[in-house]
Amino acid sequence: MKKNLLFTLLILFSSISFAQIQGNITDKDGKSIKEVNIYFPDQKLLLISDISGNFSIESDLPDGSLINFYKLGYASKIHTYKSGDDLNISLEKLHVELDEIGISDTYNELGSNKFTNIEKKKIDKDYHSTFSVLEKVSELNGVDLISSGKGIQKLVVRGLSGMRVVTFLNGAKINNQQWADDHGIGFSDLGIYEVELIKGASALKFGGESIGGIVFFKDDPFFKSDAPKTFISTKFDNSNFLSSNKLGFSWSKDNFYLTFNAQTNFASDYRLPDGSYLFNSRYLNNALKTSISTKLKKSQHILRFQYNNNTNGIPGHIHGDPLSVSLYELTGSSIQLPDDYKETRPTQHINDYLYIYESNYFIGSNTLSLTINHFKNNLVELDKWTRPAFDLTSRDSELRANLKSSFKDYNFNFGFSYLINSNTNGENGNYLPATDRLMPDAIANNFGTYLISEYEKDNLGFNVGLRFDNKNLTVDEESYDEVFNSFNYSLGSYYELNDQILRLSFTTSFRAPHISEIFSDGVHHGTNRYEIGDPSVEIEKAKQIDLKYRWNSEHFAIVLNPYYQFVEDFISITPTDSLQNNTYRIYNYVQYEEVTMSGIELNLHYHPHILHNLHIEQSYNFISTNAKTPIGDYGIAMTPSDKIKTKFILSSFENDMLSKLKIEDIMLKHTFSFKQDNISFIERSTESYNVIDFEIRFKSLLNGLNSAIAINNVLNEEYTPHTSRMRGLGPNGVPNPGRSFAISMKYNF
The missing domain is CATH 2.60.40.1120 (Carboxypeptidase-like, regulatory domain)
Structure with missing residues (x-):
């Protein structure tokens, strides 16, 4: 039937x-x-x-x-x-391409980049790149990575991360226990087509609580073709003996579209520059996703499903003072395969399920968009083999609606979202009851509504936006029932003259406290600390002013972007002098009166006239943070160091010699990181470093076969980024991977 x-x-x-x-x-x-x-x-x-x-x-x-x-x-x-x-x-x-920062006229899900500071990265252009999707996104100016080895990565945007940077996948908000630095983004790079990014408190449409910004991942679009399309791909990296394998299929018939993708990744411990291996930095990932779409005359309907399973080792895990440990205690001298692919302890077991229903209704020049999604994340951390340390399940069910309308020179977006988030302990019946519980069960009801108006005529534009958010957080066992309300707004304008454009925006945002910041009371094994929340913490309130100037000619482009952000009642976590059971340092959540982030981002792209297929791209990022703490003014923890990133790309576009050699492009990338001494009172400064990466991509070696080879960290530089979670271990931290060789191949048929 x-x-x-x-x-x-x-x-x-x-x-x-x-x-x-x-x-x-x-x-x-x-x-x-x-x-x-x-x-x-x-x-x-x-x-x-x-x-x-x-x-x-x-x-x-x-x-x-x-x-x-x-x-x-x-x-x-x-x-x-x-x-x-x-x-x-x-x-x-x-000849000059900087679509990532607004040189090209492109469509953005997050809004118009003339009014909002939207940057983007097309992942499909890197379809056989040897770098991870987050490593590719971190190439954007002002973006860095927090990492716990190679298997756990998350983004830092202008010095802010975690719950302050909100992640979306195909319009669904992803709450992957993002309150902790040792938790990843909740999905893999499988089927990802493009990433859009808003920096700072500038997102009314998608985000009430995006003080640090919004990262919006989009899947591959549905592809219209007369025949089914299939691909298989594989990657290998000898740094951690990574094997990554994917399979994809797409098919369309008239107005019906179907896609299916599957992936498996497994990696051992990664190799340091001295030849040793960071114990338990191994990981295993399996994922699949599928989507179907049908287009009727006045509407379109999309169903998506995604499953993601991760088994992540937690490297650098110790009992006691992390500064007293030696690098020798955290590493091994060799790798034994296949044994060192197998999980050990401590470990994270993560299962993510995402269901999305999207519909668009076209009514004249108006479009009504509805999105219903459900995201379930189960995180189990195991410190011992017999039973987990904690078992926490997070669920998000959301309804989102937006009406887009145009009238002459005006564009309007009106919408709302309603999201129910719950956190439940001990729900996974595949394990014995957990020994610990970091936070109590809780439920949050979130409602937000907004109106955004834009006016554009000739070379001038203005926009104004208003948003109201209401969050009700309930914790029955603590008799806690609080309501957080906030009104926020945005103002923006741009002026365009010939090849120049000047954009100015002033925006506000807020973030209500998370259950972990209020009621944490337990050991967090992934961070080697005992955390205690504060029920008195209040809403964070942010204001940002952002100026962007762009000029481009046929062979040269420059983008200059100074900004200033001010956050009141900033929630942070600080250590005490006490140890829990003489083992874990006790950390308390606190609230600072005010925090500021200011900086300047500069992008240059030069294309020599005498060599049309050579592109020189350079970005400069300088950031300063300041927090008014009870013991004085300090920087914010995990503030990225200032950086200069340079890329030389030799493309085969209009180059017969490279085309004959089947070379798509050759890339040399250099990153210089300055010494970081703009630090919090619980941090140590980090030294400057240079990293060079090299990659050659080949196209159509055989019919439908593309490939790439790469050397990462060519000079075998020993360095530990300031945003690495391994930085706080031992006298100098644990370095990032040393020199490694990688190869990837993708076959389309």
């Missing part, structure tokens, strides 16, 4: 007839451009132009639909569709 019903629905969806929309893409000289990406963001649909630059789609596109045209080597273009449009699109060649 159910099978017959499903079959009937598929036939029904596939049989609906649509008008055919056709177009052609050329350069300014009228020459056809093949393999241009044509992206329909409202439909999450991607087409590719044929050898003559033609494309077509059988769809009833509503007026006002956006179409994004882009290809490497050309300036991307956004076209607003109207019925009867002549879709003959002309793209200009672009």
Whole structure:
């Protein structure tokens, strides 16, 4: 019965007839451009132009639909569709590409980058890169990584991380126990197409509590093709003997689309520059995701499911004073495979389930978007083999709606979200009852509503936004029932003149305290400390002013971005002089009166006229933080060091010699990190360092086969980033991996 019903629905969806929309893409000289990406963001649909630059789609596109045209080597273009449009699109060649910081005209889920400081990273351009997805995102200026070995990574944005940087995946908010530095993002790089990033307190549409920013991950768009598309890929890195393998499948028929992806990763302990191995930095990851979409005449519907399973070793785990431990006690002199792929203790067992239903309704020039999602995360930390240290399950169920409307030179977004979050101890029946409990069971009801108005005419634009949030946090066993309310707003404007654009914004945001900051009372094995919360902590309130200037010519581009952010009632955690059972240092949550973050980010891109396929990209990031604490003014813990990042990219675009060698591009990347002495009173300064990475990517070695080889940390530099969780161990911290060789391959068929 159910099978017959499903079959009937598929036939029904596939049989609906649509008008055919056709177009052609050329350069300014009228020459056809093949393999241009044509992206329909409202439909999450991607087409590719044929050898003559033609494309077509059988769809009833509503007026006002956006179409994004882009290809490497050309300036991307956004076209607003109207019925009867002549879709003959002309793209200009672009030697300077900085789509990540707003040089190109691109579509963003998070809003217009003319009004908001949105940066992005196209992960599909790095489809056979040897770097992880978060390592790729951290290439953006002002973004760093907190890491606990290679298996646990999370982002730091302008000095803030954890609960202050809110993560979304396909519109679903991901609460992966992000209150701790030793918890990752909750999903892998499987099927990720693009990442958008808002820095600082600048997100009204998606975030009440995004003081540090929003990271918005997007899956591969649905791909329209006459035949099914499949790929397999593999990566190997000899630093930790990583083996990463993926399988992907996509299929479309008329207005019905299907994708499926699966992945398995396993890695042993990683090798340090001195040749030793950091014990228990091993990890195992298995993931799968699938999505289906159907397009009706006036609506579109998408169903997504994702499962992610991680087994992460917790390196650097000790009982006692972390400063007294030696590097010898934390490392081994050799690796024994396959035994050192197997889990040991302490370990995290993580299971994540994500369900998303998206629907878009097209009503004239208006679009109503609804998203319903449910995310479940179960985290079990095992310090012993017999029973877990703690077992905590987090659930998020959310309804989100947005109405987008346009009238002449005005654009409006009005919407709301309602999210129920619960934290429950001891729910996983596969384990014995946990020995400890870090925080009590709790439930939070979150409601937010917003209105954003934008005005654009010629080369000038203004926007204003308002948002109200209400959070009710209930902890029955503590007789705690508190309501947190907050009004926030944003103001922005831009002025564009020829190849220059100046943008200024002033925004506010808030963050209500998390249950861990209020009622923690237990050992947190992943951080080697006993944590105690404070029930008196209040809302954090943030204000940010952000100025961005951009100028670009045919061969040179510069983006200058100074900012200043002020946070009242900043919640932090500080050590005491006491030990719990003479083993773990006791840490208390406290609240500082005020904290400031200020800095300047500079991006340069130079393309020599005499060598069209050479790109020189450089970014400068300088940040200063200050916290008014009871014992004086100090920096914020985990403030990233100032950095200069330089990339030399030799591309095969319009280069016959590299094309004959099947080389797509050659990249040399250099990172210089300054000494960090802008530190909190519980930290030590870190020394400066240089890291060089090298990569060659090959395209179509065989029909459909792409590959890459890389040397990471070419000079075998011994360094420990200031944002590494391993930095606080021993006299000098535990270094990042030494020199390693990596290879990756992807075969499309």
